[in-house]
Amino acid sequence: MLTSACYVVLFILCFVYSYFPTMKMITKISEEVDDMYNAHCHAGSLSRPAIIDSLRKTLQSKSVFEAEQPVCVADFGTADGRASLSLMKEIIEIIKQDCGQEQTIVVCFNDQPTNDFCRLSQVIQGFEQGLRLPAYSNIYPVMIPRTMYEQCLPDNSVDLAISSVATHYLSKRICYIKQGASIAYADENEERLMKEQGKADWRAFVISRGKELKPGGFLITMNISADTKNEKPFSELYGIKHLASFVTDMARDGIITQEEYLATNLCTQEIRTDADFMEPFTSCLTEIQDLGLELVSIKPFKHFLQHQTFDIVQKDDKVKLEYSRQIVAFAYPWMYHVIYEGLSDNRTEEDKQTITDQYFSRIQKYAFDHSDFRPFLNLTEVIIKKTHRN
Ligand SMILES: C[S@@+](CC[C@H](N)C(=O)[O-])C[C@H]1O[C@@H](n2cnc3c(N)ncnc32)[C@H](O)[C@@H]1O
Known part of the structure; x- marks a missing residue:
């Protein structure tokens, strides 16, 4: 049986425990x-x-x-x-x-x-x-x-x-992963x-x-x-596979270095x-x-x-904009730290923020241009x- 004292001890032990994986979420x-x-x-x-x-x-x-x-x-x-x-x-x-x-x-x-x-x-x-x-x-x-x-x-x-x-x-x-930033791009090994x-x-x-x-x-x-049904899933278009491809584009465009590219790999x-x-x-x-x-x-x-813009078939520019903002909202919590913390310590905080913002702008532009997809x-x-x- 767990007593209150056990929980207090456990809580303290957890704080001194030294395992720190890299992934974290951002929420406000x-x-x-x-x-x-x-x-x-x-x-x-x-x-x-x-x-x-x-x-x-x-x-x-x-x-x-x-x-x-x-x-x-x-x-x-x-x-x-x-x-x-x-x-x-x-x-x-x-x-x-x-x-x-x-x-x-x-x-x-x-x-x-x-x-x-x-x-x-x-x-x-x-x-x-x-x-x-x-x-x-x-x-x-x-x-x-x-x-x-x-x-x-x-x-x-x-x-x-x-x-x-x-x-x-x-x-x-x-x-x-040498050719991409997620398991979707991993080679056989x-x-x-x-x-x-x-x-x-x-x-x-x-x-x-x-x-x-x-x-x-x-x-x-x-x-x-x-x-398992071979449908085009969320992770193909707006999820992990596609999200990762924007990092590849930024490396190709010389915005981030090869080391930074590897450091943004998703585990x-x-x-x-x-x-x-x-x-x-x-x-x-x-x-x-x-x-x-x-x-x-x-x-x-x-x-x-779920979002009302995902159900609208004929989207005007205003709806497309809202749709693309929602797609960024889905990506932001888990991708923010992946990008920001993958950038070199030699960069200024301002530089890191600009590059991270650019990453999400790229996602938003893509989503705006491909807004007929209903993500799942x-x-x-x-x-x-x-x-x-x-
Ligand atoms: C996508 S969030 C899901 C959060 C919440 N369960 C939900 O349904 O919205 C994944 C969470 O798993 C956590 N996580 C990842 N690796 C973990 C680990 N090794 N031990 C505990 N939590 C971990 C992340 O820090 C993150 O908060």
């Missing part, structure tokens, strides 16, 4: 171009029915003894917490309804140590936007700055773990290395969550994944297939069996990004259940 509330909600239009909420169903199942499976323990829910790769906040509120209300108002609840928000935890703190306390975690005295928010590819909470302590649009980030850079890293990371993610889950607990993830594996998600189970890993992990379901989603994401929901104690 109320600035449309920078709005995390815009990034993928609540892709995580597609999992809402599965999350609520799993929560009810895990609550029903509790014994009388367990009823005295805190119910613990955790969001991995939460960014500023806004994407999961309304869902977390709903989860808390359901726990209170089913287990009683006196039920203690621990709500954990994880991201890598470079995430803006100050902002996360402000978001969950409702400082800036009204929506906040319910203010019951027996609800304990916990922030966990640690890579999700390692165990982040104690054994058998979590009832419900969720994660949305985060597992495509690799835990480390395994190679540079580079793609093999990145897929191997992606395989190791997914295994590590599933095993870490498996250790943390209580028996009867569930892990529900919504992951960016491959285009992501966004082309996992169902077989990749099933791999820890189909490979019969002993850890998976020892932890009593069961693959409940794998479900693909084609998720159309290929996603895969994976649900895993833990059957027994480790």
